[in-house]
Amino acid sequence: MSSCSHAHATANEYAIEDRGRADPTQTTTDQRALSRWIRGRIGEVDAAIREKILEDDAFGMDDNAFSEWSGLSDAEKARRFDDWLERQIESTILTSEFEDKAERHLEHAVERGATDAHRELRDAGVDIGDPDETLAQDNVQEAIGLGVIALAGRVRSEMDDFRGDAREIITDGGLEVSRTQLASDIVERGQVYKSEVTADTAAEVVNQYNTTGQLSSYERVPDEVEVELNVEPEFRTAQDDRVCEQCQELAQRDWTLEDAQDFHIPRDTHPHCRCRWEVTDVRTLEDL
Numbered sequence: 001m002s003s004c005s006h007a008h009a010t011a012n013e014y015a016i017e018d019r020g021r022a023d024p025t026q027t028t029t030d031q032r033a034l035s036r037w038i039r040g041r042i043g044e045v046d047a048a049i050r051e052k053i054l055e056d057d058a059f060g061m062d063d064n065a066f067s068e069w070s071g072l073s074d075a076e077k078a079r080r081f082d083d084w085l086e087r088q089i090e091s092t093i094l095t096s097e098f099e100d101k102a103e104r105h106l107e108h109a110v111e112r113g114a115t116d117a118h119r120e121l122r123d124a125g126v127d128i129g130d131p132d133e134t135l136a137q138d139n140v141q142e143a144i145g146l147g148v149i150a151l152a153g154r155v156r157s158e159m160d161d162f163r164g165d166a167r168e169i170i171t172d173g174g175l176e177v178s179r180t181q182l183a184s185d186i187v188e189r190g191q192v193y194k195s196e197v198t199a200d201t202a203a204e205v206v207n208q209y210n211t212t213g214q215l216s217s218y219e220r221v222p223d224e225v226e227v228e229l230n231v232e233p234e235f236r237t238a239q240d241d242r243v244c245e246q247c248q249e250l251a252q253r254d255w256t257l258e259d260a261q262d263f264h265i266p267r268d269t270h271p272h273c274r275c276r277w278e279v280t281d282v283r284t285l286e287d288l
C-alpha cells in the first residue's frame with residue numbers, strides 16, 4: 001500500500017511538498033493545506049467508486065441479476081455510472097466546506113501579500129495605512145470570492161475529464177474484466193486529474209497573494225506617487241541561488257504598476273511559480 005502511494009507521487013505533488021524550495025510568497029502552508037484537503041475529498045470519491053463496483057457490484061459483473069444496473073447495455077451502464085459519479089463529486093468535493101476552506105486559505109494568502117506590500121511601501125517612505133484596510137476593501141473581498149469560484153470551476157473541469165475517461169473505460173470493454181480490475185482502472189485514471197488539481201490550487205493561492213494582496217495594496221498609493229516594481233523570483237532550493245530562466249529574466253526588468261497589472265503571476269510564468277512582486281523604488285512627482 002505504501003509503495004503504491006509512492007508510485008503515485010506526481011511531479012505536482014512533489015513540487016508542493018518539497019521542503020527545500022524557497023517560497024518568496026510564503027504561502028506554501030496554504031497551498032499544501034488546501035490541496036491536501038481537496039485531494040482527501042477526491043480520495044473519498046475513489047473509495048465510493050470502489051465500494052460501488054466491488055461491494056455493491058452495481059454493474060452486475062458477476063451475472064448478478066439483482067445488481068442495480070444489471071440488464072442494461074454497457075452504454076446505459078456507463079451513463080448511469082457517470083450520473084452517479086457526478087453526484088458524488090458535487091456532494092463530496094464541491095461542498096460549502098470547499099468554499100469555506102478555499103476562502104480561508106485564499107484570504108490568508110491575500111493577507112500575506114497585503115502585509116508584505118504595505119511593509120515594503122512603508123520602508124520606501126509611503127504609508128498607506130494598515131493591511132487590514134486593504135483586506136476590508138470591497139474589491140479585495142470580491143476578488144477572493146471570484147478566486148474561490150475560479151478554483152471550483154477548475155476542479156470541476158478536471159473532474160469532468162475524469163468522468164469522461166471513466167465512461168470510456170466502461171464502454172471500451174471495461175466490464176469484461178474483473179471488478180477489482182475495473183475499480184483500479186478507473187481510480188488509477190483519476191490520478192492525473194488529482195495531480196492537476198494540486199497544481200491548480202497552488203496557482204490560485206499564489207495568484208491571490210500577488211494579484212489581490214500585493215497589487216490591490218500598491219493601487220492605494222496616492223496619485224502623485226509612482227511605484228516601481230520587480231519580480232522577486234523563487235529559488236529552486238533554499239541552499240542555492242538557481243532560479244528558473246524565465247523568472248530570472250522577469251526579475252531583471254523594471255515594472256511599473258500598470259505593467260504589473262497586465263501581467264499575471266503565476267498564469268504568465270510557469271507551473272508552481274512562487275515568484276512575487278516587490279517594491280524597488282517609489283518616486284513622488286516632485287522627484288521626477
Ligand SMILES: [Zn+2]
Nearest residue numbers: 247273274275
Ligand atoms: Zn517563478
